[in-house]
Amino acid sequence: MTPFFRSLAVIGPGLIGSSVLRRARETGTIAETLIAADTSSRVLERVRELDIADVTTADLAKAAQADCVMICVPVGAVEQVAGQLLPHMKPGSILTDVASVRGQLGPKITAILPENVAYVPGHPMAGTEHSGPDAGFSTLFEDRWALLVPPEGADQNAITTIEKLWTLCGARTKILTDDEHDRICAMVSHLPHLLAFTICDTADNLSDELRAAVLDYAASGFRDFTRIAASDPVMWRDIFLANREALLGTLDRFVADTQAMADAIRKGDEAGIISRIERGRAIRRTLIENRQA
Amino acid sequence: MTPFFRSLAVIGPGLIGSSVLRRARETGTIAETLIAADTSSRVLERVRELDIADVTTADLAKAAQADCVMICVPVGAVEQVAGQLLPHMKPGSILTDVASVRGQLGPKITAILPENVAYVPGHPMAGTEHSGPDAGFSTLFEDRWALLVPPEGADQNAITTIEKLWTLCGARTKILTDDEHDRICAMVSHLPHLLAFTICDTADNLSDELRAAVLDYAASGFRDFTRIAASDPVMWRDIFLANREALLGTLDRFVADTQAMADAIRKGDEAGIISRIERGRAIRRTLIENRQA
Numbered sequence A, B: 001m002t003p004f005f006r007s008l009a010v011i012g013p014g015l016i017g018s019s020v021l022r023r024a025r026e027t028g029t030i031a032e033t034l035i036a037a038d039t040s041s042r043v044l045e046r047v048r049e050l051d052i053a054d055v056t057t058a059d060l061a062k063a064a065q066a067d068c069v070m071i072c073v074p075v076g077a078v079e080q081v082a083g084q085l086l087p088h089m090k091p092g093s094i095l096t097d098v099a100s101v102r103g104q105l106g107p108k109i110t111a112i113l114p115e116n117v118a119y120v121p122g123h124p125m126a127g128t129e130h131s132g133p134d135a136g137f138s139t140l141f142e143d144r145w146a147l148l149v150p151p152e153g154a155d156q157n158a159i160t161t162i163e164k165l166w167t168l169c170g171a172r173t174k175i176l177t178d179d180e181h182d183r184i185c186a187m188v189s190h191l192p193h194l195l196a197f198t199i200c201d202t203a204d205n206l207s208d209e210l211r212a213a214v215l216d217y218a219a220s221g222f223r224d225f226t227r228i229a230a231s232d233p234v235m236w237r238d239i240f241l242a243n244r245e246a247l248l249g250t251l252d253r254f255v256a257d258t259q260a261m262a263d264a265i266r267k268g269d270e271a272g273i274i275s276r277i278e279r280g281r282a283i284r285r286t287l288i289e290n291r292q293a
């Protein structure tokens, strides 16, 4: 089978980017030539050692020559990197990115798009708390969703191409608007991370003695919360800021629900406590049925 | 090697109780005779099928004849069950319970203790979201903490005996006051559960469309929170009510920390966001070093 693209360039071969490269390397179905570009020579060196690209380069203009160029750098750097790539991209080629938050990214990049270059970003709902080229693995996207957020009027062929790319990575795809995307992510990802960081913060603020005890006895609950709190601070700062509006709105609703539960506990409202807990269990059951748990 | 007790009675062979019985059965080091008592004939039937006790009975007076009597019923029923057992216990025997919240339980049971019967409760910091005799397993307590909370003036030999019992179950032991115990558990277990239930509740309150999306895309964060939200509602209602004071105090601090993080996000205070996230990572690293993660 001929690979899907002649060439695919991954800009920023970290957790996400190197997972795409590994997948492409392992299956041989994605691209004939794999290009990895990064500003860091250490990252490129590591990519060569891992042997997950045919070409490594620090020159974005060179990487921009690929049929498909995939920006996998942190959210805060996507716009700037797109600005460096776009003037060098070939007619008929496609730019995509994997940024976890959309915000104004879509309109901003669309505004600087050359003619005959398509832009179809997609966010893979998969990840771990690790980062860098060593953190990736080829099955990261398997059975996960890739949420495509094509700007209005994006070329239909380019959309189909990026759908196919993610399917080749093992993912299922869905098309959403930027706004839908950001509100969903605030609930399923950004709020949980914010709470995980905060519960660790609350524990950290305890008296030394209690803090030591919390660390000793972390099994049963606390531990599950801290796993995702190990994630990269800069990445999460950028995400929180980029999705500030949807996140703070979701957080407000969460705090109101928390206060309602606290009131039920304070008043000894047994039925109120139970009904809140039951709602949580219902969600959990549906997740298990959806094979997401 | 002679087993440690001649007889051990487990009242309420559910998740915790049946795990103790399984451990005793498998190792043969804990008791010569294993007694399981429960109000439910279905539970006793299941214990016989699983063959994890030598004697099964619905008669608490009979179970009370054991050298060591371990109450493993839900928190809300411990005091009443103790009241039924104590008049029938032998001089020199020991009563223990595994209740997850201490509150006023210690003083209340101490007040009705016959002479020559010791009371040394201990809370194993181990569990799953499942319950009942089928949920138990013999390694549940391995490398976990059992927090002993002997009432003031409790017999030192009895304390040593219960320490040894938990050691034979694979656990490490620590002695705490009721108050220390309850504040620590509010932080490491009760608050995480309250938040997990609430985040599911918040998700459940979304519009149908968004709610469906949340269920589809639950990977990356949300899922980790919901695992513990599958726990038994009645048990958690009882725990929240029994530990209401410590729990609401801890929750207040958590909500304040959440609001501080929200403020930092609202104002775009990059350094403030990072420092809060960093504190969470520090806790996580210590957990990994302590082999609790």
Ligand SMILES: NC(=O)c1ccc[n+]([C@@H]2O[C@H](COP(=O)([O-])OP(=O)(O)OC[C@H]3O[C@@H](n4cnc5c(N)ncnc54)[C@H](OP(=O)(O)O)[C@@H]3O)[C@@H](O)[C@H]2O)c1
Binding pocket: A011, A012, A013, A014, A015, A016, A017, A037, A038, A039, A040, A043, A072, A073, A074, A075, A077, A081, A098, A099, A100, A101, A123, A124, A125, A126, A127, A128, A130, A131, A132, A133, A135
């Ligand atoms: N992690 C997740 O869970 C997850 C999930 C879905 C989507 N995403 C999205 O995926 C993207 C990357 O995340 P990741 O977790 O893969 O991060 P990562 O492992 O840190 O990888 C990012 C890579 O980009 C490089 N880089 C940074 N700035 C650059 C620039 N200006 N030009 C070229 N390369 C640059 C980094 O090199 P240095 O290390 O030298 O800076 C690193 O190799 C983000 O947009 C994120 O929102 C992440």
Ligand SMILES: NC(=O)c1ccc[n+]([C@@H]2O[C@H](COP(=O)([O-])OP(=O)(O)OC[C@H]3O[C@@H](n4cnc5c(N)ncnc54)[C@H](OP(=O)(O)O)[C@@H]3O)[C@@H](O)[C@H]2O)c1
Binding pocket: B011, B012, B013, B014, B015, B016, B017, B037, B038, B039, B040, B043, B072, B073, B074, B075, B077, B081, B098, B099, B100, B101, B123, B124, B125, B126, B127, B128, B130, B131, B132, B133, B135
């Ligand atoms: N689950 C955890 O994570 C965990 C961790 C540490 C400690 N604990 C503590 O362990 C205790 C038991 O929890 P668990 O999770 O093992 O619960 P579980 O699996 O529901 O088991 C409780 C057992 O007690 C029986 N029971 C209820 N009321 C009774 C009564 N009045 N007299 C006799 N038997 C009665 C139940 O029978 P029916 O099913 O017929 O009611 C069931 O067999 C609680 O005090 C809890 O705080 C739990």
